[in-house]
Amino acid sequence: MKKRMTVKLAIAALFCGIVLCMIFADGVFGMARAGISSALGYDFEFYEIARAIGIKTDEDSVIVEGESGVEYYERPVDGKIIKEFSHKEPYAEYKCELFYTVKAPCSGTVAAVTQEGFGYGVTVTNGFGTEIRIKNLAAVYVAEGERVTPGQNVGSADNGGVLRVEVYRNGEAQDPEEYF
Secondary structure, three states: OHHHHHHHHHHHHHHHHHHHHHHHHHHHHHHHHHHHHHHHOOOOOHHHHHHHOOOOOOOOEEEEEEOOEEEEEEOOOOOEEEEOOOOOOOOEEEEOOOOOEEEOOOOEEEEEEEEEOOEEEEEEEOOOOEEEEEEEEEEEOOOOOOEEOOOOEEEEEOHHHEEEEEEEEOOEEEOHHHOO
């Protein structure tokens, strides 16, 4: 009887030790996340911390260190660029398969969902003065005001698989390829 009680106590102690270690590790990482977020003035997600300290996690991503902190961007589709940015036509077009999944290019808020001549459009703002407009969508899977993260599915491509992307920084048109 005494032996069974000792085994049960040992198992209970081991379980409590594992739980405490998990809580402690989560607490330490949470404190590190809070410290980094506070220092940079931005609430980071866990994957953003890894990228912010230089760990490359995605070949199609770009990390921009700006005046307001660190921003992370990724290309909304895995297609070839078929129309490059120019100041006369301030957008880029990417070729992808029809109804191809279109991803959110950054963390931010969906500022607008629009219906246009060639389908739907989604505008994402990230709080750093950057606004990204994705146009020619067959369908939209996000709503205005919704928070999105990089890689989140926001819609599907339309118009023969040609996706138009516009990037504005503080109201000025930018070359999307500098961000993706």
